[in-house]
Amino acid sequence: MRKFFVLVGSVLAAVAHAQTPAQDRLKAIQADPVALRAAVDAGKKTTFFCANCHGEEGISKTPEVPNLAGQNPAYLLEQIRKFGSGERKDQFMQGLIKVLKDEERVQVAQYYASIKVPPSRADAAQVARGKELFGKLCARCHGEQAHGNELYPRLAGQKLPYLQTSITRYRDGTGIRNNQLMSIATATLKNEDVVAVANYLTQLP
Ligand code: HEC
Ligand code: HEC
Structure with a gap:
């Protein structure tokens, strides 16, 4: 029974992120093709620095660094929020993400989401x-x-x-x-x- 409540609580917490102002802004942009195009273009410019680690076009060349290409934009935005609040820990990302304004966060998420990610080799x-x-x-x-x-x-x-x-x-x-x-x-x-x-x-x- 307790496990059930924990689950319900986490589901609510997971759903809650769709209601932040940044998530609302993301939805509004997605509903407007012109605004979406502009956000992707702006996001590409903002990510020139991110490319050092996450790779050109969000396809990482470093094994420990995640690809961002092809990722769901709402998830990316939520992780950016978590680094900013310290809920997710990574010394570098926590510091870096503070310099991104709200609108830039939305643009960056939308830019990476617009790119296809290729599969990698496996055993x-x-x-x-x-x-x-x-x-x-x-x-x-x-x-x-x-x-x-x-x-x-x-x-x-x-x-x-x-x-x-x-x-x-x-x-x-x-x-x-x-x-x-x-x-x-x-x-x-x-x-x-x-x-x-x-x-x-x-x-x-
Ligand atoms: C009940 C739903 C649920 C199930 C089942 C689930 N996940 Fe997840 N998973 C999530 C959520 C929610 C997140 C995002 C959590 C966060 O914000 O850190 C996540 C995040 C992840 C991530 C991090 C992705 C990234 O880009 O950093 C990995 C990897 C992952 N899951 C793998 C798995 C694997 C493997 C399994 C099965 C063994 C699994 N998940 C089962 C809900 C689930
Ligand atoms: C110095 C290298 C470095 C730079 C530069 C960098 N990142 Fe990261 N980033 C990382 C690492 C390493 C992780 C994985 C942290 C972990 O292990 O959880 C990460 C994780 C992320 C994640 C979470 C992805 C997921 O699947 O959960 C997002 C989103 C992200 N970075 C966005 C950005 C953005 C946007 C920029 C540019 C403003 C940027 N990063 C610049 C190293 C970097």
Whole structure:
């Protein structure tokens, strides 16, 4: 029963992000093709510095740095908010994100979301087992193809080491990233399961 309340509470917390002014602004821009085009163009300019780590066009060349291309814009905006508030920990990102104004955050999220992300190579021996685990434990939120939606991030094509690190952090309750839904979903994973599921996800188109 207690687990049920924790779940309901987290679902509400996850849904709540759709109601911030920045999320409302994102929706308004998405509903207006001219404003959307302008936001993507402005976002591209703002991200010249981000490209040092997240790569040209949001496709990272560094294993520990996530791709941002193809990610859901509502999720990106929510993570930017979390770095800004300190709910998500990364020394560099927490400092950097403070310089972005609200409108720039929306533009950056929209820019990265507008780019396609290519799949990466994976260990074929791991993929089948990873697929099974994903179908059982993850697909109901992240989607059958792992493409996500405005509440759940896209995982398809994400960097392998970043996926492994992130999943492990939720599972182990390190405090670097906190999300009840993810703590519950990953609780039963062994280290070799994490490797398998990450290999499956990185090679998905
Ligand atoms: C010095 C390298 C560096 C630069 C420059 C940088 N980032 Fe990051 N960023 C990272 C790392 C590393 C992470 C992953 C942190 C973690 O492990 O949770 C990250 C994570 C993120 C995430 C979360 C992605 C996800 O899938 O959850 C977003 C959003 C993000 N960065 C946006 C930006 C934006 C926008 C800029 C430019 C204004 C930027 N970053 C510049 C290193 C960088
Ligand atoms: C009940 C819904 C739910 C289930 C089931 C679920 N997730 Fe998640 N997942 C989320 C939410 C919500 C987030 C964003 C959390 C945050 O803001 O840190 C997330 C975030 C993630 C991230 C971080 C992505 C990024 O770009 O940083 C990874 C990786 C991930 N999930 C993998 C998995 C895997 C693997 C499973 C199955 C073992 C799984 N998830 C099951 C809801 C879920």
